[in-house]
Amino acid sequence: MCSRCRVLSAAIVLLALAGCQREKRHFEAPPGTDFPPTQVTMSPLVTGVSATAFREQQTHIYEDNAYHLSEGKRLFSWFNCAGCHGHGGGNIGPALMDEEWIYGGDIDAIYLTIAQGRPNGMPAFAGRIPAQQIWQLAAYVRSLGGHGPKAARPSRDDHIQIPAEQGRRDEPVVPAPADPSQ
Amino acid sequence: MSLSAHSVSQPLGVHAEHIAFIWHAMLGACGLMYALLLGFLVMTLLRQHRSAPAGVELEKRIERTLILWVGLIVVGLCGLTLASFLTDRALVRAASEPQIALRVIGHQWWWQVEYVDADNSQNVRTANEIHLPVGAQVHIALSSDDVIHSFWVPNLNGKRDLIPGRSTEIRLQPLTTGRFRGFCAEFCGVQHAYMQFEVIVESAQEFAAWKARQLAGAVTPTDPLRQAGRDVFERAACPLCHAIAGTNAAASTGPDLSHFASRRLLAAGALTNTRDHLRAWLQNPQRVKPGNHMPVVDLPGRDMTALVAYLGSLQ
Numbered sequence: 001m002c003s004r005c006r007v008l009s010a011a012i013v014l015l016a017l018a019g020c021q022r023e024k025r026h027f028e029a030p031p032g033t034d035f036p037p038t039q040v041t042m043s044p045l046v047t048g049v050s051a052t053a054f055r056e057q058q059t060h061i062y063e064d065n066a067y068h069l070s071e072g073k074r075l076f077s078w079f080n081c082a083g084c085h086g087h088g089g090g091n092i093g094p095a096l097m098d099e100e101w102i103y104g105g106d107i108d109a110i111y112l113t114i115a116q117g118r119p120n121g122m123p124a125f126a127g128r129i130p131a132q133q134i135w136q137l138a139a140y141v142r143s144l145g146g147h148g149p150k151a152a153r154p155s156r157d158d159h160i161q162i163p164a165e166q167g168r169r170d171e172p173v174v175p176a177p178a179d180p181s182q
Numbered sequence: 183m184s185l186s187a188h189s190v191s192q193p194l195g196v197h198a199e200h201i202a203f204i205w206h207a208m209l210g211a212c213g214l215m216y217a218l219l220l221g222f223l224v225m226t227l228l229r230q231h232r233s234a235p236a237g238v239e240l241e242k243r244i245e246r247t248l249i250l251w252v253g254l255i256v257v258g259l260c261g262l263t264l265a266s267f268l269t270d271r272a273l274v275r276a277a278s279e280p281q282i283a284l285r286v287i288g289h290q291w292w293w294q295v296e297y298v299d300a301d302n303s304q305n306v307r308t309a310n311e312i313h314l315p316v317g318a319q320v321h322i323a324l325s326s327d328d329v330i331h332s333f334w335v336p337n338l339n340g341k342r343d344l345i346p347g348r349s350t351e352i353r354l355q356p357l358t359t360g361r362f363r364g365f366c367a368e369f370c371g372v373q374h375a376y377m378q379f380e381v382i383v384e385s386a387q388e389f390a391a392w393k394a395r396q397l398a399g400a401v402t403p404t405d406p407l408r409q410a411g412r413d414v415f416e417r418a419a420c421p422l423c424h425a426i427a428g429t430n431a432a433a434s435t436g437p438d439l440s441h442f443a444s445r446r447l448l449a450a451g452a453l454t455n456t457r458d459h460l461r462a463w464l465q466n467p468q469r470v471k472p473g474n475h476m477p478v479v480d481l482p483g484r485d486m487t488a489l490v491a492y493l494g495s496l497q
Contacts, residue, residue, distance in 0.1 A: 027468040028478060074475070078435045079422065129419050130477045 023152075025067040029132040033061050035117060036131060037108035055108045062139035063107060063148040070139025073154045075133055084121065087156075088144035093121060097144040105145075110138040188336045190362040195338035196276045196355040204269040211258050218254075232364075277353035280321035280324035282314065288324070288331030288344040288366065291373040292437055292450040293475060297393070298323075306396040307425075309437030310379045312364070320354040332368035335381050339351050341367045356383040361446075372473035378451030399427045400440040400496055411492025414485045419477070426496070436476070442496045449474065461490050 026033075037054060061108050062068045076082065084093035094102065103113045119123030127135060143153045193202040220263040297306040314320055324333055326344040333352060334341040342352040356362075366377035384392070403409045412429065415421070421431030427440040445455055452471045453459040462469075464486060467476035483488065 027472045028466070040319070044418055096236055127417075127419075133477055 023066060026061075026065075030061070030136075033058065034131040034135065036126070036134075037111055055106055056110075058135060059107050059139075062135045063142060064152055065139075066152040066154075067138050068136045069143050069148070069152055070154050071133075072136035072138075072143075075129075075137050078139055079125070079129070079137075081137070088141075096141050097146075098144060105142070107135070107138050107142060110141050114138060150151060185361045185363065188365075190336045192337060194358050194360065194362065195335075197273055197339040197353065198337055199357075200269050200272045201278065201340055202343075204265055207265045211262055215258060222384060223375075224388060252437055261357065277319035277321065277355045280353065281424055282318050282374060283318035283319045284310075284312065284320060284322045286322050286324050286333060286344075288326040288328075288333070288370075288377075290328050290371050291366070291377040291471075293364075293377070293379045294327075294434075294437070295379075304393075304397065306393060307438045308396065308441065308445070310446050310447055311388055312379065312381045313392050314354070314356055314381060315386045316356055316359050316383050320356075322352050322354065324350045324352060329370050330368050331366045331370050331377070332366070335362050335364040335440045338381065342369060347452045354381075356381070359383045359385060373450075373452075373471055374475075376450050376452040376471055378447070393400065395422040395444070395497070400429070402428065403492055403495060407488050408492045408495050410485075411490070414481065414489045415492060418481060418489075419479045423476075438495060439493065442447050444497050445493050449476075457494055460493060462490065463488065 037058075055074070084091060085096050088097040089095055094100070099105065102159050103109060103118055113177065114137055115124065115126035139148070140154075142148060145177075146153075190198070190205065191202060193199040211309055251420060279449055283298045285296040285298055287296075293310050295308050295310070295312055296364065297304075322333070324342060324344045324434040325348070326346045330346065332341045333344060335354070338354045338356055339352060342350055344350060360383055362381040362382055362383065364379040366374055368374075370377065403412055415426070416430055421429070423433050423436035425432045425434060425438045425440065427438075431439075443455065448452070448455040448459055448470050449467070453463060463471075464479070464481070466478050467474055468478055
């Protein structure tokens with residue numbers, strides 16, 4: 001390799017390394033990120049002004065962060081959300097992995113649904129769990145439907161994955177070879 | 183009761199004694215061979231100036247020495263293999279008729295301990311503490327709730343992994359009374375270092391008294407401050423993860439707190455269980471043990487004082 005190529009590739013590697021950034025884990029909620037939203041529009045039919053800046057801030061902090069999402073996933077099972085919502089597919093409660101939201105699908109709307117509870121069975125968690133945990137849960141609920149960066153989203157639970165021997169999908173369907181006589 | 187030095191070379195249980203024996207046997211045999219080797223090396227260095235025999239005489243001497251050396255190695259290795267085999271058999275046989283059955287579940291980052299009895303009403307649930315009567319044969323079923331952990335009480339037995347989705351087991355038979363430290367011996371996340379527990383080996387009477395106290399249910403507060411503390415506990419976020427027998431808190435994702443104040447350690451060994459430490463822990467668990475699963479719960483100072491007084495009374 002010529003010396004110029006060497007220098008060039010070293011520079012590229014260094015530049016690529018400079019792009020690496022380790023995700024921050026916020027064990028304590030950063031200031032200004034662990035209180036409930038004030039104004040939320042749940043559906044376009046309801047008038048109201050949503051605090052867009054706060055929503056965007058919360059979406060960025062909780063939804064783009066693998067640690068918060070995995071904490072949300074853990075809490076989803078700890079607080080038995082799966083008991084009604086299944087693992088996102090819905091059962092007694094509505095499905096969470098589609099884009100149909102009765103009470104709004106933005107992170108702050110989901111926060112309020114968890115905090116205030118909703119008719120027909122959704123219990124209110126405000127005062128029972130800290131605000132940071134509700135934000136983590138809301139972010140995880142949104143990630144079930146594919147929101148947020150793919151690299152940050154937790155994968156499916158081991159126990160809802162199809163075991164390899166039952167549903168082998170690694171063999172592609174091979175089309176029958178064309179008959180040479182035709 | 184003082185805390186014993188946690189050391190594999192201070193065996194205080196049947197299993198640990200067997201393990202210490204094989205360890206010392208291996209150390210002795212290997213040490214002897216090493217000393218011999220070095221001895222011969224020094225000898226050759228010193229002998230180089232003396233006139234050495236040559237030819238057939240030399241060949242014969244080398245052959246004799248080599249046969250001796252190989253023979254020594256064969257005998258040594260056979261001895262060690264035999265000792266290892268016998269130790270293995272002894273370990274399997276030891277505590278094969280358990281008198282006490284336990285279930286230990288590893289969590290990030292604490293140990294859930296359950297005494298399992300044929301009679302369900304005799305089951306005891308606690309955390310980060312294992313009480314055992316001296317001399318008893320103990321069987322512990324191990325499982326993990328999240329990631330791989332490893333159960334290790336150096337004075338009593340070797341390590342055994344706790345693997346999610348699988349159950350493993352370990353047997354103990356402590357020979358002396360005392361407090362023995364236990365650890366998680368498999369890196370399991372940010373607070374792996376504070377995933378400790380204690381094994382408290384006591385006389386049969388003391389153990390029976392401890393178990394009776396654990397079975398008796400939580401202390402009901404009588405003074406206003408502690409009653410207020412119980413109300414705070416039931417009203418705040420606590421019952422979503424913790425349980426206290428006799429209250430409406432019955433969750434099992436966090437440690438059972440029915441007899442919280444009877445335990446010496448707090449937060450799986452991060453702190454000793456004193457009022458001041460408890461207050462610091464409740465005010466901000468993330469500052470004491472960053473990353474652990476106990477959230478910061480904002481409570482007014484008055485409520486916190488009542489809560490600390492209540493939890494501190496749960497003997």
